[in-house]
Amino acid sequence: MRSFVRNNSLGLFFGVLFVGTLAAQSVAGWQSFNDEHVGEQLGTIGYGAYVTSTDFAVAVAENWQSEFLQFLLYVLATVWFLQQGSPESKELDKPGLETDEEQKVGAYAGPDPPRWAALGGWRTRLYSHSLALAVGVVFLLSWLAQSVAGWASENEHRLEQLRDPQGWGDYASSADFWERTLQNWQSEFLAVGAFAVLAIFLRERGSAESKPVGEPHSSTGVEG
Known part of the structure; x- marks a missing residue:
């Protein structure tokens, strides 16, 4: 396993960064979406509804x-x-x-x-x-x-x-x-x-x- 991680560390590194930033984007986007809707006096939505929107x-x-x-x-x-x-x-x-x-x-x-x-x-x-x-x-x-x-x-x-x-x-x-x-x-x-x-x-x-x-x-x- 250690050898596999070392030999594929570049792809794994960017894969982890991709998943992490995508998750962070989804949370920030969800909060921004609901903030905008509150300002427009519209209803908010749940996280699951946002990531499938x-x-x-x-x-x-x-x-x-x-x-x-x-x-x-x-x-x-x-x-x-x-x-x-x-x-x-x-x-x-x-x-x-x-x-x-x-x-x-x-x-x-x-x-x-x-x-x-x-x-x-x-x-x-x-x-x-x-x-x-x-x-x-x-x-x-x-x-x-x-x-x-x-x-x-x-x-x-x-x-x-x-x-x-x-x-x-x-x-x-x-x-x-x-x-x-x-x-x-x-x-x-x-x-x-x-x-x-x-x-x-x-x-x-x-x-x-x-x-x-x-x-x-x-x-x-x-x-x-």
């Missing part, structure tokens, strides 16, 4: 979709785009998809490769892009969940105000929906771009996301 669903989904969009674009952008000096970039002479030999697929597969990497044909082609495909599917599903939950939440608020409900298309094309969506997107793009550039000049000893402390600023694609 559209308000909580949209609060969670709108952050998930922006995070997975960030990962999707980063995975795809780093295939072709380079950043001199950044450990987040490939080496400057290796833009693009690289050769089968460099990627160790098909006849060039090494010992104990992933099965689909060695089979060749459509399965190797599919597996060669499986990371972007998986992240892209999660992004699309999260975006869809955000739009549907937000639409349902907006219509609940409109009914409370004795206003007519609106269709999903109207909500998904509304300024309010896109203001919330783009607010999340721009913060993700800023964070990723800033990290790629800051890692050129700054170091974190022992981190796989940093170059070795004594590595020149110009070294590209080198990780500690």
Whole structure:
């Protein structure tokens, strides 16, 4: 067990943080929701009702979709785009998809490769892009969940105000929906771009996301 925890500590660490912060968000959101309803002279709801509500669903989904969009674009952008000096970039002479030999697929597969990497044909082609495909599917599903939950939440608020409900298309094309969506997107793009550039000049000893402390600023694609 000790060996398992050590060998998987990075994933476990972020898994615990995810569960803890999601739980804390649900409690804070529940209290904020009830405070708002008290101010509007509406009834409060229980914790269980809140975590199964559209308000909580949209609060969670709108952050998930922006995070997975960030990962999707980063995975795809780093295939072709380079950043001199950044450990987040490939080496400057290796833009693009690289050769089968460099990627160790098909006849060039090494010992104990992933099965689909060695089979060749459509399965190797599919597996060669499986990371972007998986992240892209999660992004699309999260975006869809955000739009549907937000639409349902907006219509609940409109009914409370004795206003007519609106269709999903109207909500998904509304300024309010896109203001919330783009607010999340721009913060993700800023964070990723800033990290790629800051890692050129700054170091974190022992981190796989940093170059070795004594590595020149110009070294590209080198990780500690």
